[in-house]
Structures are given as C-alpha cells and as structure tokens.
Amino acid sequence: MNQPRSSGNDQTSADTVLVTGATGYIGSHTCIELLASGYDVIGVDNFDNSEAVVLDRIAELAGRPIAFAELDIRDTDALRKVVAEHQPAAVIHFAGLKAVGESVAYPDKYWSVNVGGTLSLLDAIADSAVTKFVFSSSCTVYGDPAEVPVNESTPVAPISPYGRTKLTAEEMIRDILSTRDCSGLLLRYFNPVGAHESGRIGEDPVGVPNNLMPFAMQVAVGRRDSLSIFGDDYDTPDGTCVRDYIHVVDLADGHVAALKALDATDTCEIVNLGTGTGSSVLDVVNAAGEAVGTPIAHQVVGRRDGDAAIVFADTTKAEAMLGWKAERTMADMCRDHWAWQSQNPNGYE
Ligand code: NAD
Ligand code: UFG
Helix, strand or coil: CCCCCCCCCCCCCCCCEEEECHHHHHHHHHHHHHCCCCCCEEEEEECCCCCCCCCHHHHHHHCCEEEEEECCCCCCCHHHHHHHHHCCCCEEEEECCCCCCHHCCCCCHHHHHHHHHHHHHHCCCCCCCCEEEEEEEHHHHHHHCCCCEEECCCCCCCCCHHHHHHHHHHHHHHHHCCCCEEEEEEEEEEECCCCCCCCCCCCCCCCCCEEECHHHHHHHHCCCCCCCCCCCCCCCCCCCCCCCCHHHHHHHHHHHHHHHHHCCCCEEEEEECCCCCCCCCHHHHHHHHHHHHHCCCEECCCCCCCCCCCCCCHHHHHHHHHHCCCCCCHHHHHHHHHHHHCCCCCCCC
16 A cells, blocks of 8 residues: 555545546546545556557646556456555546447447456455445446436436446446445446546547537537537427536546545445536537537437437435535536647547
8 A cells, every 4th residue: 555645635645546447538537636636546448449648648737647557457467466566445447348339239349348347357356455446337227218317216228238238347346346345336427528628638539429529529620521410309498319418527526526435335336427407419519619619510310229318317316425516517518628629639649
C-alpha cells in the first residue's frame, strides 16, 4: 500500500485504485478526478479502443501521472502481477466493448471480453487487498422500459448481446463478491457525453459514430455532411426519442463518490447514474448548434431498430447512497464536447 499522503480536499489518505480501461473515454476522465481527489491510480488497458497519448494528457491535466500497464484483462497472470506490485485497495472496472451493433455481429468477442475479462479480473484480485469494486454497467440492461423514470427495481430486459453481457457480468460480480471481504457498486450509466472542459481529452469513436452527440459534433467540424435523426414519430413531446444525457465529468465524479460510499457498506448494490432529466434528439441537436455557433445540418429518416422512445433515470438512490448529483447542464455538455471536437477534429492522432 502506498504511504498516506495529504491532499487539498477531504480525502485524507491516498489509496491506490486499479482502473481497467483507464485510457478510454470514461476511464480517462475518471483518472483525472481520482488524481484530483488524492488517490493514486494504476491503470491498465490494451488500447483496443484508445490511444497511448491519453496517458500524457491525463498527466498534463492532473499535474501528475498514473502508473500504467498495457495488458488485456483476459490475461489473468499479467493482471495478478500488477495487483501484486501496486496493492490496490479498490478497482474500477471500465474495460470492455460497448458497441451494440458490433455485439450482434460478434457476440463471441463481447462475451469473451465483457464476461470472460471480468471473471479474469475477479480471479486476479482474489486474496488481494482489494476491498472495493466498482463496475461500469449500462441502462441498456433495462431494454425498453415500460415506465420512466427508471429506478434500480425496474425489470431488466436487455435486447442485445452487449446488454446481456453487462447484465451477466453484474450477476457474476455480485455472486463472487458475496464470498469475499469486498463491497461493490454496479453503476448503470445513462448517456455519457461531453468532455473535460479543457478540450484535451474526449470521446474518439472509431469510424462512423453510432451515438448522437459524437455524430452531431463531427457534422459541426466538417467530417460528416448531415446528421440523420432516427424517427420523429415517437410518442414524445416533439416526436424524437428522449434520453438522459450526463456530462462525462459528472459521471467521473460519481465514481469518486462511489469509492467513498463503499467505505460505509459491505454489500454489492446497483445504482443508476444519470441526471434524472430527459432531452429529445431535437433538444440535443439544437443545444449542439448553440454551442457550435451554427446549426447542425440534419434530416429526419426512419426509426433505428431497437430504440426505446423514452429512457431517463430516477436518481434518488444515487443521491441517497453516494451523496452525488450530476450538476452540469446540456449547454455545458455541448460546450465541452465542442471544445474537444474543435481542438481535435480528427480525435487523438
Ligand atoms: P471506451 O471504449 O472508450 O473505453 C473502454 C476501454 O477499455 C478502452 O480504452 C479499450 O481499449 C479498453 N479495453 C477494451 N477491451 C479490453 C481488454 N480486453 N483488455 C484491456 N482493455 C480493454 O468506452 P467508455 O465509453 O469509456 O466505456 C467504459 C465502460 O462503460 C464500458 O465498460 C462500457 O460498456 C460502459 N458504458 C459506456 C457507456 C457509454 O455510452 N460510453 C454507457 C454505459 C456503459
Ligand atoms: N440518434 C439519431 N441519430 C444518430 C444517432 C442517434 O437520431 O446518428 C438518436 C437515437 O435514435 C436515439 C438517441 O439519438 O434516439 C440516442 O442515441 P445514442 O446512440 O446516442 O444512445 P442510445 O440511448 O441509443 O444508447 C447509448 C449506447 C448504449 C448505452 C446507452 C446508455 O449506445 O450502449 O447509450 O448508456 F447502453
């Protein structure tokens, strides 16, 4: 264990956190918030969907680096060596594959990384000093919920291999932690968007973006001609789908709050991380245009298969258990996403 080190906030000792998927979109923002809160970080990633330059940017923004090992989380021996060397007290497990369409085409890959990789990680930390485990799950496990807002008791019904791997990983983590002196939080994220306010790190999708905000911002920066809006005939106020968009830095802060909350519990709990506010596709397109300074070119096309009309979170449990609430607005999300996209038009190069 590292020596306790004083910090400028209420974190009194610097525990070490193992962060898998540390150079990815949410992982990189979380590393910065962890460092700012006085934690030390040992990150791991195989750069399947991220770039090594992210490590330099984390150090630049946080004022100190994270320790890092390039590895595949399915390599249990390599993970075990990292755990033995750094003696983390907590794990935040982001590493995984997240594209719904790809999961339909390559379900074997998704089960291998998202479920096999999670089992490998749990194996690697067995008999270690890890007493807190945080997992990146997704509101995709709720499928098309019958009622909103969605709380943690809403029935789960994932409709893609991706969603099923997330749900299976949740169940596996719960079963295995119940046999150990290790508490857990299974965090179901809603729709993360935005970037660090500096614009130095952000989301860098490979190929054509699947998600709304990255696509809209690539239109704004001239990489794409026009955004297709998938349907305006839903039973929603303006006919387009409604989602709960959350600023990635608020989400990152939610992980710091999660680690602190885990000190006070010995259970494994599910918690939704969203804002509790729904925004339609047109709301996002309009807010993005405001942030950019010119409208986002768009046209309405047919519905996309599998889209639910309205999904947004009930945030009661997150507020009660984590003492955390998202603070940033849609305007903040668009401003910061644009800062990233405009400064890095082609992403990390
Ligand atoms: P991301 O792809 O940017 O980050 C994931 C990281 O994991 C990448 O850096 C990738 O290189 C790494 N990785 C993938 N396979 C690996 C392996 N076998 N070994 C080691 N590293 C590996 O994705 P993100 O948006 O930062 O998402 C992080 C987590 O949050 C994922 O588990 C994802 O399923 C979950 N999540 C994301 C969203 C979202 O919309 N971004 C929503 C809900 C849940
Ligand atoms: N949309 C468009 N045009 C686009 C992209 C998206 O109109 O080019 C619409 C979609 O139809 C949907 C809304 O914008 O109505 C949001 O779509 P996203 O793809 O950005 O987000 P989803 O809610 O479909 O799902 C995303 C991830 C899931 C994850 C979920 C919750 O793809 O894996 O957020 O975190 F589970």
